[in-house]
Amino acid sequence: MDFPFGEDGALTVVLYGQPGAVEAGRSARASAGEAAKSQFLRGRYEAAPRAWDFLSIALSVITADLAEWRAESADNWTREFELTIAVADPAFWRTQAAALEAALKFLSTDRWRLTFIGGGLQPAPPRNAVRPAEDCVVLLSGGLDSLIGAIDLASAGRKPLAVSNIVRGDGDNQEAFATAIGGGLRHLALNHNASPPWVKEPSQRARSLIFIAFGVLTATALKAYHDGGEVPFYVCENGFIAVNPPLTGARLGSLSTRTAHPEFLNRIREILAAADLRVEIINPYEHKTKGEMLRDCGDQALLKARAMDSVSCGRYRVFNYNHCGRCVPCQVRRAAFLAWGQHDTTFYKYEQLGKSDAEHAKFDDVRSVAMAVAEVSGDGLEAWLGPALAYPKIGDRQPLRELVDRGLNELAAFHAHYGVK
Template sequence: MRFVSSSSAALKPADPQATPIVLFGHDSSGETVSAGGSAAQSIRRQSLSPDPGAWDLLAIALSVVVADGVAKRNASPDGWTRELELDVALHEPSRWAPFADSISSALAFLTTDRWSLTFRGGGDLPDAPKTPRYPSADAVALLSGGLDSLVGAIDLTAQGHKLFAVSHTVRGDAEKQARFARLIGSGLDHLQVNHNASTRRGLKETSQRSRSLIFLAFAVLAATATQRYRDGECIPVFVCENGFIAINPPLTPARIGSLSTRTAHPDFLGRMQEILDGTGLRVAITNPYAERTKGEMLRDCLDQDLLSDEAAVSTSCGRFQRFNYTHCGRCVPCQIRRAAFLAWGGHDPTEYVYDDLGRPDDDHAAFDDVRSVAMARLVVAEDGLDRWLGPALSSARITNKAALRELLQRGLDELGLLHAKFDLP
């Protein structure tokens, strides 16, 4: 499937089979899909003036997220793998053209699709503010409303960082993102944005594995808008995710590839760092919790009082919206969350739809994700950790394989605490 994107609403691709995408605006005719209009407005309202290269990265990310949402996986020959071609208008196409293949490869790692990207001129930048504001932050941190990003923002602030928090707003999390930003330290400078990608007739592919790129694009945009970046410094972008879920090793052979999300996977973050370095964007992506479990993050948090007050407010569930903004309690992220609370030793006041995982029915102990955790632990017990891991740590960009191997064992041990609580295998 082919897409052609531009910041012009009058875009008419030469190829009639291509789907046009309007960036940083909306097409009132409803004939094209669009993305980024509200994000550009949010950035303008904060009077930010990012690097033009960061706007181009966002244009690429917006084009990707639209394509990922429009192209239905069930229409592909194998029901999952798609062939996606993007032709994106950029402000500085020559800056990005040498990295088109690298971006395509990073996307293939995220989504297990075949991507082909080309860049051309003609991409307009959103209007610059009349009086720019340059935040005094020394670092950017993603603040999702999740438990890991909450711990990360608390710790980084306690360590002396002056953070610019960036949130991708989704329904059910926007209020808690603002709450956390308000409560941490003396209050964090905070940018909340959403890609608002549209699809014709409301059709949407729900897997959306490429959304990791849009998170980073928003963070890079914020980093390049700071005073320190303007002064020539390199700005760290902190992606705070426990190491177990960052690697997200397939619990069973049926969950390989992009069936599991890879937002903070070290291979993906490494690929993105190489692209940022090559395009001259002075941003350093860091996951300070790459070698820690979620339970260890909670236990070692530098403000235990604030964490105790706010941990239950955070979101971890992969099906949060589906269950009316309540944690399901049985998906893999919920199990990791519940295990972390047990490892922390703190009371978990989170409400779970499926609380008693020991009930032997399809909704509880027999639910696929619960069985998958049990099966993974069984394989490790019988055949060893390396048999279960397989190629999960095979990337050449992973240089701390021994430390991550130990981390993954500790993560499984934490999950074992949860299963033992309910007398599960």
């Protein structure tokens, strides 16, 4: 595809505004963030200055991620980015450029180079600022794990403010879950609206950063933060999907998102600490399988009433907002319901995975899970894992090894149940 970049080979991105009409002789422009800024300020929330800078960085990254096609790269996957980002405190962010680049490389497996200049958005403090009294923030995606996380927080007596990145097909679930939990949660639904001036790259591996940025921005608006405290920000995902171990030697970890991978979250935690942003990112399910999350949920009645409405499928929109039933996230979901012992009434387009055809048992994701189960059974967990946990900031690996083993056991039981061979 012939991309209409500017004469200098760059794409101009308008943050917190619209790209405007393209005049003769001027290249097309991208835009991102106007809707999120407007929604946040409409609520009269006041966030920390560096939280706005962090959001500007995330918006720039996700727009670049959407604008550059992987198919145009030398190996059809790894891209090289050079971003110049306007922030309010460029001197500080220059000290974090290498750390951000490393975190982004881990997140998307691309190569990133970030340069920071002045002039970034810093909204004036609103009159009569609203400073929510909630004691934490929880990411509410519309998925099953985030639903369980919000239920557990409310069941434990916490008062979370739910923040969502609006995605078509998930918005209704996000609002319904927020309304049903804890007598009704305050819910801030934001949309990054990152729009390149051409067809978007579908992989979107860097989008995790925008989820984190929305949560950090919201956390710094709470009364507890303005009073000088540290605000917990819960990013709830089962440990097996968070670690995302390559199922076979042919599957790279970046084939799935790494939103809650311990390595990525630890790198972001260090950057937030350096920025003096008092937001503690927590994944309370780092060492739990999805099945264990379901079984241990603090409000079983509410979970049973709402679990089937949640979305787990990696191809949900491809199948007209239905679960495919055969991708890795769908298999993990179905295995979790089996481990929970509850009948799963979710509609799956490909229900009977034991059927030996290209759409069922021979589908790539199904075969990959079956191969992983067989390899662990034959050669042991350590041989299969290899270097999958060998990251410098991942922390104690033994609980993660045990977690991955239990997650594979859930998948093995699911395959046995459906007669996958």
